[in-house]
Amino acid sequence: MRRETTTAGGVKTPTAVGAARKDQILQIAAELFSRRGYHATSMRDLAEGAGLLPGSLYAHFTGKEEILYQIVLDAARQFLGGMEALRAQRASPEEKFRRAMRAHVAVVAHDLEGARVFLHEWKALGGSRLTEIRDLRRRYEELWDEIIRHVAPSDSKLARLLALSAANWTYVWYDPNGPLGPEEIADRFSDLLLDGLRTSVKGKVSVERRVRS
Amino acid sequence: MRRETTTAGGVKTPTAVGAARKDQILQIAAELFSRRGYHATSMRDLAEGAGLLPGSLYAHFTGKEEILYQIVLDAARQFLGGMEALRAQRASPEEKFRRAMRAHVAVVAHDLEGARVFLHEWKALGGSRLTEIRDLRRRYEELWDEIIRHVAPSDSKLARLLALSAANWTYVWYDPNGPLGPEEIADRFSDLLLDGLRTSVKGKVSVERRVRS
DNA sequence: GCACCAACCAAACGATCGTTTGTTTGGTAG
């Protein structure tokens, strides 16, 4: 069990220091989980990566699954945060669609390891943690559905699956050192999805994107 | 090491019988690997599913990884087979695109467990097996690229990624008991991808599909 | 300078892992 700062205050409380260490371990864990997978990564691997002994990890986490949980939950909140923020905005359906795609790819680009773990290893969770993440995933899909419904009213279900497929699969191939930045990827995907592969000849059709309404 | 039939012939050779048992084990393994993941499934799980003791599995396979390998290789051949067959066919670029999408979704629908293992667990392989599967995956993507290049010449790289994303992600959500059959899914995806989400209002635009040229 | 405590080390725990070894079984060929 983690406890609050015992002192009345201070510039750098022990809790804050501990949180920094915790984040460092989480970052290492995210990288290893995303590369080798959750079950293929041992606590000894994590300890070695963090520069301490296996048992010492339990000063920061109750167990291995909690490490996975915190990575997955953090990524889920990043994805959901972008979409929730979109709800309050006033913009055309297409513009919302474009912003949603941008937000999604932005999370993938900004936290690639976390996104990969979230989309690839979340099934390794169990019990209430699994159902909680499952609910967050469902919520995220519903928010996408709300947007797609206004863009493609006739075939919204498959249209949503198509858009989400494109967005979700980016975590597989996205390369931070590649020639394409997140915004370019998102915008071109939006163009291709909205206008179709056939009409992509004209280059950039509807790039009259103004982020401010 | 597996050996050939020792007798000169016969209606049911021991080898043929053994192969049937082997396929049964592979099917069980594919289901468990696709549900829990490779590393989360033990040889004892497989043995229990097949109704024998853990050590008996080694009468059919040299080890756990070979079981994964055979599942993955079989699925890879199914995916590649459909695309290779397409190369010889004479059809318009769009028609080829539609057939490719149909072939892909058909494999997912026909061998859902195998497809999931192939697309989700192939990284658990090691050594030469890993590189072999990696080559097959690359080959598959190249064949898609060849098709996409004729459909969307200007932005073929991202267009290919978009189409492959849609196709690949189906293994995540496809439900054999769902309302949509494989052909419907593939055709609607083709419509949406070719014409764009915006123009999907008219229902079915280019459904003049004749499988024979 | 004394009490306190988060963070860590050192060492081990039982459980489970993939795999091996020696033996038994059931069916088939000659």
Added chain:
DNA sequence: CTACCAAACAAACGATCGTTTGGTTGGTGC
């Protein structure tokens, strides 16, 4: 009947797993 062999059993192997336990350390507040 006998020799043979794939297929399976029964039992254990060493390795590694996630985790626990008890002790050590270094900094901080009073």
